[in-house]
Amino acid sequence: MPGSFAVRAENLVKVYEGTVRALDGVTLSVEEGELRAIVGPNGAGKTTLMRILTTQIKPTSGDAWVLGRHVVREAGKVRSAIGYVPQEFSVWNDLTGYENLLVYAKLYGIPRDRRKRVIEEMLEFMELKEAANRLVRTYSGGMIRRLELAIALMVKPRVLFLDEPTIGLDPRARALVWSRVLEYRKEYGATVVFNTHYMDEAERYSEVVTMMNRGRIVAEGEPGDLAKAVGEGDLVSLSLEGDTAKALDALSRVPELVVVSAKNPVLVRVENAQRQLPYLMEALMGNGVRVKEVGIRRPTLEDVFVKLTGMTVEEAEALGFRGAAAMRRAIRRGG
Amino acid sequence: MSLARALTFVELELRRLRHDPTEVFTRAVQPILWIGVFGTVMARVRAIPTGGVDYLTFITPGVLMQSSSFIAMAYGIMLVWERESGILKKVLTLPLSRLTVVLGRSLAGAARALTQLLVILLVAVPLGAKLDLSPIALALAVLALLAGAAGLTALSILLATFMKTRERFMGILQAITMPLFFASNAIYPIEVMPAPLQAFSRVNPLTYVIQALREALVYSNPLACLQSIVDISLFSLAMIALATLLLGKIVE
Structure with missing residues (x-):
């Protein structure tokens, strides 16, 4: 109704x-x-x-x-x-x-x-x-x-x-x-x-x-x-040097860890970052992966978007750029 | 009341003019040249048959309408701009009918155009144009000009719904306004034109407005003037109706 x-x-x-x-x-x-x-x-x-x-x-x-x-x-x-x-x-x-x-x-x-x-x-x-x-x-x-x-x-x-x-x-x-x-x-x-x-x-x-x-x-x-749709816990973003394949291989052996985004910077979800980060770093370094920067945060709506669409907001905008530009023209022209 | 709201658009226009009256003066340059230079020179040549009226007096209503029509026809640019900004979107979500919007904007464009009456009189009369300046003649001139300019503004709004960029609109404007002026009775009587041009000038709205202005200001013939104003109003109402129907297209 x-x-x-x-x-x-x-x-x-x-x-x-x-x-x-x-x-x-x-x-x-x-x-x-x-x-x-x-x-x-x-x-x-x-x-x-x-x-x-x-x-x-x-x-x-x-x-x-x-x-x-x-x-x-x-x-x-x-x-x-x-x-x-x-x-x-x-x-x-x-x-x-x-x-x-x-x-x-x-x-x-x-x-x-x-x-x-x-x-x-x-x-x-x-x-x-x-x-x-x-x-x-x-x-x-x-x-x-x-x-x-x-x-x-x-x-x-x-x-x-x-x-x-x-x-x-x-x-x-x-x-x-x-x-x-x-x-x-x-x-x-x-x-x-x-x-x-x-x-x-x-x-x-x-x-x-x-x-x-x-x-x-x-x-x-x-x-x-x-935000919970991304999963409970913390998100850890890892800015890596070079190829992500080796890093993903190492991460796959860390227990209770989910890869949210496999592109550099790699985004993973863990239950408790404070507790799990040392193991995570150990696994990466043990596999010869150099980590440039680490960030820890709570899941945001951005992460929800990434999880649901498989791309970041910026990527969606860039991908849809031609479409969006055409649409904006259409809206303006009133087609 | 719908008319009161439509008149709010006129108030809007007058307030904008008060803050920035530049247009009144820049638009006055051309008519000053037409009357002051073209008019005084052609008056000496005596090449154009004007039915016993001296040439300067003859072209004053024509130049007045030319100047007013340019302002009215340019009004659509404002709508093109308002569509690019959020104003038109906002206006279309107000509790106003589309007719109120178009009628209001048309009268607003006419109000802007009307400023030329004062400008032209201030130029033409000192130069020797012999015009009837009685209250009745002036009132009729205002009425004729308002009716005509409102219709031309509506036509301009109509064009704005198709010409979606300012550049295109300016282009089409150039292509329309000058021919309308030359194919009218503004600076020569239509009887001296070749037949095809005569036929065109008889469906040219400018011809009827200029005719009405002459009947009011030159020939002092109020009844004939009123008849012309009725003709003009029919054209203007048709334009307003058409623009109302198509207004949705401008934002759709």
């Missing part, structure tokens, strides 16, 4: 210009009030999914609902219930911050008697009061993002869609953007769906992660649970 979810998608397919398959059968449910991250490399289909959910484009096939309203047949009703911040900047940089809020407030149809109050409240909430009367052209990237969030939140949307909300921002600006999003969500119990290719951000800020690659969902779950 689509009605009981904040967002529901069934078998969404989107083909651009008859050739580029951006979405290849996506089915997804987001509960009301949930904080959902959609992660994956560039070209995975995250933006296309969000553009369908926000009624900008129609799916080639499949259905989707936001708060029980169909995104194609009831697009108008969906639009009145959502807030959206696209990946690219969506404010006029030759107007002031205040004017952007005013113009958007009028376009949203916020009544005159409430407009000023809503704008003041949002400027305060986003810490933009002092910059309100400056041209947006003079804003930093973080300020522009907060202005866009202010615009999206003026109407107190029940579902907020953010496409790469912190892309290109420095850590401080990222943290400020997130603190505002989380506070809004706490105050209004809103559902937040965000796209990101920063896996660490998904891990830190979301309750449920949907992982996409090449137009499909490859994994879904709580970040902690997903």
